[in-house]
Amino acid sequence: MIQITPSAVEKLKEVIAEHPGDPVVRLTVKNQEDGRLQFRIVLVASPELEDEVQECHGLTVAVEARSARRMDGVTLDYSDRGGFKFHHPKPDEDPGFRLIPLN
DSSP, X not given: OOEEOXXXXXXXXXXXXXXXXXXXXXXXXXXXXXXXXXXXXXEESXXXXXXXXXXXXXXXXXXXXXXXXXXXXXXXXXETTTEEEEEOSOTTTOTTOOOXXXX
16 A cells, blocks of 8 residues: 655645544556646545555544545655655656656
């Protein structure tokens, strides 16, 4: 499943504190027309029935069922300069997995 760095956990907890009605971090990945992937982070009140759910450092993380296989091994990171970024463990093997900033 997905890994989340301590800096991303901290930032997500800050955002959740601002939106306490939506305590679940939901992640999706979709194909873009240019062949790249679009990763998405949203806060929701509860996961969808089909979502794969994991607890990660005090966060409830739901991965859309259709995205789960593609998220396997991905690491979500955060920095003040670059915002949230997804890192795939083998980006050279799949050109669709590139570092995608979410700001």
